[in-house]
Amino acid sequence: MALLLAALLGAALFAATQLLAQRSPALPGETIRAYLLEHPEVLPEAMERLQARENERAQKAQADAQKGVGQHRAAVEKPYAGAFAGNPKGDVTVVAFLDYACGYCRASLPGIAELIAKDPGVRIVYREYPVLGPESVVAARWALAAAEQGKFRAFHEALYAAGSPSNEAIVAAAAKAGLDTTLAQKAVGSRAVEGEIVANHKLGEQLAMTGTPSWVIGGKLLYGARDYQGLADAVALARAGK
Template sequence: MHRRDVLRSAALASMAAAVLAVPLVNAPRGGAPELDIEALLFDPQAPTGGNPKGDVTIVAFFDYNCGYCRKSAPALARLISEDRGIRIVYKDWPILAESSVVAAQLALAANYQGKYTLAHTTLMGLKGSLTAERMSAALEKAGIDRKRLAADLGSHAHEIGDLLKRNNELAQALGLPGTPVYLVGPYKVAAALDYQGFRDVVADARARAKDK
């Protein structure tokens, strides 16, 4: 088995053990959707960052209108830049406002330019009302091709919509109470974290992996 396959299997096993051990909350009537661990960690349409072969995977559920998400974003970005052993999976989960949906669509459309991380950082840094025009202008100023962004929004609308639907189903299956939520190795953190908080939970995840 190749090292990449070993890491993938280890990540799946670790995450499965974690989420299955956590009781569901706020489950919809009729029961929550079945959790797909493969989709949670390796959805081919979900943007990723950091080291694809990292020993710790962070799955981040967030909303661009979430103040706590914005507060934690710089600390998480710093962690990823400094810790070369982290792989991050971005799960856009727009639940707070209609503008949250527009923001998520814009960020995911930027991924077709290979600039999702830039779009994510830019949108997380915006304060105040998130209008479509303001967000588009900010992305253009950051270096994202606005015409191509609009074209990709149209031509990939179906794929983007399906991805957001899958993210919502995963959040429901996990019983997430809101944003932000960070799945860090075997740990589920439903709270804003500062830089040291992220470092601590990553260290705990690594220590737990060594103990097995």
């Protein structure tokens, strides 16, 4: 609590210093600081200004990202080989940007499975978005190799069930999914697989994604873990054109 209060006080002092410096640019910094310490009543106003400015920046960033979804929607919704599930001709596409080392991604899997089971009009497109380290990148490459063999979902579920994308877990998931490992190893190092991961990272940057899981549902950008109801609600809004 002490650390939190110190952080808030520091932010308030900084914001108030900025506010006073804008109003009286000729005042030296130490004079402004002394004034603030003598008149702490100005700190709430400064914090309100700071919060409003940060909110404005966040809203602009989100608006820009949403605009980017419209520009790149076709690319976002096009799966790599067999990296999709559900109805291939579904009326609503749910795009999931996932990382095999991400606990929040793993927590979202039951919701995705339930959505597929309950909604025959949904298509799920999986985008490999490894951002949590070298193991994630290797796992993403193997997942795309599995997609080329039409065994993406089996590999995907087996690897998430293992708990972490270690080399041992990847080998076990590949065996469980029935991959031709000779073909898979060639695909893992291929330009196509490398290009897909690079393209996904570029899409993530263009859409201002800060982590995983991230979603594009019916052209709308969403962040964070989602259970079945959260996904179903987003699909319903997409169908309603909202």
